[in-house]
Amino acid sequence: MTIGDQRETFLIKPSLLEVAMGEKILDHTTFPLRAIVEHHALFIHNRVDHIDPERQQIFIDGAVLPYDIL
């Protein structure tokens, strides 16, 4: 399994409500993706430029990656 994201941190969107209510600080709504993901999968930190669903290919950082399930 490969997980790609343009950001190094994941934002827990539902927690934004708690930030707005003053119950949580913004830093507590994110966690580092690489540290968690790399135990289970390959992490690619980059922006996906294009997805070709017919050929099942992802274009990322000048490379073309095939996929079975997206």
Ligand SMILES: Cc1cc2nc3c(=O)[nH]c(=O)nc-3n(C[C@H](O)[C@H](O)[C@H](O)COP(=O)(O)OP(=O)(O)OC[C@H]3O[C@@H](n4cnc5c(N)ncnc54)[C@H](O)[C@@H]3O)c2cc1C
């Ligand atoms: C206030 C609020 C409350 C919510 N409450 C609930 C709830 O109680 N229960 C529930 O099930 N859902 C809830 N949701 C919805 C839930 O947060 C979303 O369904 C979920 O975040 C969607 O996950 P996702 O991974 O599809 O998208 P996202 O969380 O938006 O993640 C998309 C990721 O893709 C990355 N990305 C985007 N474009 C590119 C690109 N071109 N290349 C590389 N990476 C890219 C982004 O950096 C991001 O990390 C809530 C949402 C909000 C805003």
